[in-house]
Amino acid sequence: MTQALLQVENVSVSFRGTKALQDVSFSCKTGEITGLIGPNGAGKTTMFNVISGLLKPSSGRVVFDGVDLTKAKPARRAKQGISRTFQRLELFTSLSVRDNLRVAGEIHNATRRSNRIDIAAETERVMGLLELADVADREVTELPTGRARVVEVARALMTKPKLVLLDEPASGQSEEETERFAELLKHLVATDGLSVCLVEHDVPLVMGLCDTIHVLNFGALLASGTPAEIRSNNDVADAYLGAPEETI
Amino acid sequence: MANFLAFSIGGVTMGVLFALAASGLVLTYTTSGIFNFAHGALAMLSAFAFYQMTQVWMWSTWIAFATVGFILAPLFQVGVYYVIMKRLHGTSEVTKIVVSIAVMLALFGLAQWGWPSNGNLYAIPLFFGNTAEWTIHVGGHDVYFQFFQAFAITTAALLGVALNFLFKRARLGIAMRAVVDNPDLVRLNGGIPDRIAALSWAIGGSMAAIAGILIAQVQGSTDATSLTILLISSAITAAMIGRLRSIPATIFGGILIGLEISYFNGYAPQTWGSWSSSFGVSIPVISLFVVLLVLPQDRLRGATLSRLRERFDVPTMKVSWIAAAALAIFVLMLGQIMAATDSETLAGGLALSIVALSLTLLTGYAGEINLAPISFAGIGAIIAYHHGVIGSILSQRTSTWGILLAIVGTAIIGGFVALPALRLRGLHLALATMAFGIFMSDFLLSFTGVVTVPLIHVQLGFVEGAMTVPPVDLFGLSLATPKTQLIANTVIFCLLGVGMIALRRSSYGRKLVAMKDSPAAAATLGQNLLGLKVSAFMISSGIAALGGILYCISLGSAQSASFDILLSFALVMGTVVGGIGSVSGALLGGVALGVGLQAIQHTFFNLATAHNDFGQFFSWATAWHLAALMPATIGITLGGNPSGSVANIVQSYRPVVENRLVLISTLLALGVTYGLTLAHVWGNWWFVFCFGCIGIIAPAVAKQTAAAVSTQGPASSEDLVGLVRA
Numbered sequence: 001m002t003q004a005l006l007q008v009e010n011v012s013v014s015f016r017g018t019k020a021l022q023d024v025s026f027s028c029k030t031g032e033i034t035g036l037i038g039p040n041g042a043g044k045t046t047m048f049n050v051i052s053g054l055l056k057p058s059s060g061r062v063v064f065d066g067v068d069l070t071k072a073k074p075a076r077r078a079k080q081g082i083s084r085t086f087q088r089l090e091l092f093t094s095l096s097v098r099d100n101l102r103v104a105g106e107i108h109n110a111t112r113r114s115n116r117i118d119i120a121a122e123t124e125r126v127m128g129l130l131e132l133a134d135v136a137d138r139e140v141t142e143l144p145t146g147r148a149r150v151v152e153v154a155r156a157l158m159t160k161p162k163l164v165l166l167d168e169p170a171s172g173q174s175e176e177e178t179e180r181f182a183e184l185l186k187h188l189v190a191t192d193g194l195s196v197c198l199v200e201h202d203v204p205l206v207m208g209l210c211d212t213i214h215v216l217n218f219g220a221l222l223a224s225g226t227p228a229e230i231r232s233n234n235d236v237a238d239a240y241l242g243a244p245e246e247t248i
Numbered sequence: 249m250a251n252f253l254a255f256s257i258g259g260v261t262m263g264v265l266f267a268l269a270a271s272g273l274v275l276t277y278t279t280s281g282i283f284n285f286a287h288g289a290l291a292m293l294s295a296f297a298f299y300q301m302t303q304v305w306m307w308s309t310w311i312a313f314a315t316v317g318f319i320l321a322p323l324f325q326v327g328v329y330y331v332i333m334k335r336l337h338g339t340s341e342v343t344k345i346v347v348s349i350a351v352m353l354a355l356f357g358l359a360q361w362g363w364p365s366n367g368n369l370y371a372i373p374l375f376f377g378n379t380a381e382w383t384i385h386v387g388g389h390d391v392y393f394q395f396f397q398a399f400a401i402t403t404a405a406l407l408g409v410a411l412n413f414l415f416k417r418a419r420l421g422i423a424m425r426a427v428v429d430n431p432d433l434v435r436l437n438g439g440i441p442d443r444i445a446a447l448s449w450a451i452g453g454s455m456a457a458i459a460g461i462l463i464a465q466v467q468g469s470t471d472a473t474s475l476t477i478l479l480i481s482s483a484i485t486a487a488m489i490g491r492l493r494s495i496p497a498t499i500f501g502g503i504l505i506g507l508e509i510s511y512f513n514g515y516a517p518q519t520w521g522s523w524s525s526s527f528g529v530s531i532p533v534i535s536l537f538v539v540l541l542v543l544p545q546d547r548l549r550g551a552t553l554s555r556l557r558e559r560f561d562v563p564t565m566k567v568s569w570i571a572a573a574a575l576a577i578f579v580l581m582l583g584q585i586m587a588a589t590d591s592e593t594l595a596g597g598l599a600l601s602i603v604a605l606s607l608t609l610l611t612g613y614a615g616e617i618n619l620a621p622i623s624f625a626g627i628g629a630i631i632a633y634h635h636g637v638i639g640s641i642l643s644q645r646t647s648t649w650g651i652l653l654a655i656v657g658t659a660i661i662g663g664f665v666a667l668p669a670l671r672l673r674g675l676h677l678a679l680a681t682m683a684f685g686i687f688m689s690d691f692l693l694s695f696t697g698v699v700t701v702p703l704i705h706v707q708l709g710f711v712e713g714a715m716t717v718p719p720v721d722l723f724g725l726s727l728a729t730p731k732t733q734l735i736a737n738t739v740i741f742c743l744l745g746v747g748m749i750a751l752r753r754s755s756y757g758r759k760l761v762a763m764k765d766s767p768a769a770a771a772t773l774g775q776n777l778l779g780l781k782v783s784a785f786m787i788s789s790g791i792a793a794l795g796g797i798l799y800c801i802s803l804g805s806a807q808s809a810s811f812d813i814l815l816s817f818a819l820v821m822g823t824v825v826g827g828i829g830s831v832s833g834a835l836l837g838g839v840a841l842g843v844g845l846q847a848i849q850h851t852f853f854n855l856a857t858a859h860n861d862f863g864q865f866f867s868w869a870t871a872w873h874l875a876a877l878m879p880a881t882i883g884i885t886l887g888g889n890p891s892g893s894v895a896n897i898v899q900s901y902r903p904v905v906e907n908r909l910v911l912i913s914t915l916l917a918l919g920v921t922y923g924l925t926l927a928h929v930w931g932n933w934w935f936v937f938c939f940g941c942i943g944i945i946a947p948a949v950a951k952q953t954a955a956a957v958s959t960q961g962p963a964s965s966e967d968l969v970g971l972v973r974a
Contacts, residue, residue: 052772053771053772054768054771054772074768074771074772075771075774075775075776075777077772078771078772078773078774079774082772083772083773084772086768086769090766090768090769091765091766091769092761092762092765092766092770093765093766094560094761094764094765095758095761095762095765099758102758103755103758103759103761103762104773106755106758106759107759107762107770107773107774107775108773108774110755110759111774111775111776155769155773156773158773159773159774
């Protein structure tokens with residue numbers, strides 16, 4: 001039985017009276033890929049913002065690796081081993097692809113006494129891993145969205161995270177690229193001891209990749225379970241506009 | 249009680265007028281996304297136009313009021329929108345701010361030309377006259393309620409209600425707000441975003457004009473500088489209290505500031521003397537600072553646009569060393585042929601360039617906007633003046649240790665100023681630094697006399713209204729003559745400039761840029777943004793302090809006006825025009841302000857003394873104020889070229905460098921020109937003229953040759969080995 005790396009307990013968030021998240025609890029286990037799915041506006045990105053510390057929940061707790069991080073700033077959470085990508089790209093647009101990775105490594109090294117990395121070597125390794133070597137010296141603004149998302153993933157990996165939150169990494173990527181990306185994620189989880197929490201609209205990808213899936217709908221947790229359980233869950237089917245089972 | 253009532257009536261009158269000006273500001277901001285710094289200046293200029301019509305041309309009051317308020321001001325605003333603001337889509341916050349500041353400086357320059365301040369005050373009588381009033385009996389005292397006050401309050405109230413209705417209910421108001429969110433969507437739905445935005449700018453202009461005319465009447469007599477500062481600071485503060493979206497809250501804010509000023513002026517003890525009048529002027533900006541600090545914090549977010557039009561390439565270290573050496577040699581050669589006074593002027597310009605370097609780091613790299621660089625420069629100069637001067641009266645010097653002390657001291661002060669401002673970004677930070685700058689120039693720097701800050705025993709202030717910072721003693725090496733100062737300033741600028749590029753290429757520089765591009769991403773990677781911002785502010789303040797000291801030395805004697813906030817605005821503008829993200833942009837910004845402006849003003853001034861008799865129609869004596877228009881017009885062009893002009897200039901000279909023949913002949917021609925000047929064959933004006941001609945001709949020739957080569961078609965491999973030609 002793998003233990004929970006991240007535990008989100010009873011988190012609620014409201015924006016001016018609108019409840020974006022209501023009393024949501026779920027967990028991500030060490031060495032697993034956890035999926036977070038749901039229709040548009042279900043609160044998936046809001047949940048990522050709460051976990052990474054960009055948004056303070058009005059109630060509830062975020063516990064990571066046994067430490068209560070509810071009140072911690074984003075930087076402290078990163079130090080604990082949480083890293084993320086953004087649905088709306090947040091690349092460092094004045095820097096080249098290589099420097100985007102490099103500065104992430106530099107920030108990592110500057111904030112840690114142990115577990116430092118060899119920045120130059122790690123940058124080349126991660127770029128090789130994610131097939132970015134050919135665009136290493138390009139400006140990130142020149143890249144198509146799909147490639148730019150990969151740069152975000154690469155940057156997130158530079159800080160040697162225990163858990164990486166991926167916000168729609170496959171959107172903008174071709175089917176073939178998505179498949180390669182899925183293989184890579186599996187490889188990273190198997191060899192690097194990485195845990196992943198994935199928000200994604202590409203349902204086949206999520207179903208094929210995740211060990212556990214949590215479904216959010218209108219800010220509330222609708223269902224949790226293995227892909228097979230989620231596939232046979234009627235509430236989930238209804239939430240996706242009563243879509244027939246096969247499309248989920 | 250009677251006094252209180254009178255102060256309250258006065259305060260509310262003033263307050264609703266502030267609110268009126270502020271509401272216009274909110275309107276234009278909500279509908280175009282541009283925070284119009286020129287709004288207060290338009291109000292000021294409207295007041296002077298009204299003065300001209302009623303007091304000089306003797307027009308009827310109401311016709312003048314309607315002409316300015318409902319025709320001239322709205323027309324001006326529509327013009328500004330179509331010619332300037334419309335083109336700012338896709339530019340960064342700092343460019344938008346600087347462009348509207350450029351418009352403000354232009355309006356200010358116009359007002360200074362038409363109605364110069366130098367000691368003159370312009371009186372605009374009240375509508376209905378000073379004695380048209382009702383008398384109210386309160387507890388045995390008479391309280392007067394002027395017709396004017398009733399008129400002002402009614403006008404403001406009616407306009408406020410109408411605007412609020414427009415905003416909240418009317419179709420047009422909703423369309424206006426939609427334009428900001430997504431102009432393309434509005435266009436798809438059949439709206440015409442430009443017309444809607446232009447209309448809101450017109451309405452905003454009317455409100456500014458009405459407020460300006462009425463406030464000028466309350467002031468009684470005024471000049472352009474004080475009226476501009478009052479209108480800008482109070483309108484902005486009220487608008488920020490309304491958080492740039494709520495009209496009712498804006499009106500509340502305006503009244504609050506009006507009452508604050510009125511009560512302070514009414515109740516402040518007479519014994520406070522000049523102190524209290526300076527403080528009274530500073531009330532709006534102090535309120536602004538407080539409001540910005542207590543405003544609810546925006547969530548961390550990245551750049552609002554993923555793809556800005558601005559681009560700054562970072563030169564390699566080799567290139568920057570070569571450029572620095574070239575600049576040093578060039579200035580050294582110039583120094584040989586220049587008069588001592590010109591050397592001083594150029595030295596001052598380079599000192600301002602050093603101050604501008606503080607912006608390169610803070611704004612260009614770290615993305616934090618500072619609108620008060622000159623204030624930090626002033627703090628540095630004051631510390632050096634009070635604590636760094638050594639030697640006897642006749643041979644006073646500023647010691648190196650004194651300069652270091654000033655740099656460190658200013659850095660610490662910069663850190664403290666930054667601390668409360670840390671949670672602010674973009675426009676809010678710009679306004680907070682502006683508030684600090686106005687507070688410095690209107691309050692702290694206007695003390696004539698030494699004030700010792702109690703706990704830390706630091707002396708502030710200008711003794712006898714002026715401050716003479718003696719030349720530097722560089723560990724025993726005296727830099728007393730203008731020429732040595734020029735060389736010293738050049739070398740310091742070059743070293744700092746190279747250092748700045750090294751810093752940008754370092755891990756620290758990348759972190760700054762990362763924070764600018766996406767604070768959210770930097771934070772989630774583990775970056776402590778707080779520490780990074782404070783350090784950037786501190787380094788930047790230290791650089792500004794060094795520049796400030798050198799600037800003061802080149803001035804000879806500095807007044808408090810030498811550190812005016814308007815000078816800060818001009819420097820920020822010049823630097824953004826040059827290119828905020830590059831060292832050469834800082835060079836251009838500083839030199840443009842220190843040398844260019846002075847040269848233009850001197851030329852006009854000389855013309856004025858030579859041709860005094862033109863005065864009837866066109867007064868040369870005040871025309872030099874028009875010089876302020878020139879940098880402003882350059883600033884206005886930023887919309888088309890937001891990365892600054894240096895990048896363009898460098899680009900245009902690339903063909904020269906690439907074409908060896910043209911390069912060598914250009915250098916030869918320059919050398920001959922310089923030699924002739926050095927040998928006194930001709931004067932400096934010829935040198936400047938020939939230099940300019942060569943500078944214009946060389947790239948054109950190089951371009952022609954390049955074009956001629958390329959029309960021959962791409963060189964094939966046979967061509968290269970000579971097969972074809974053979």
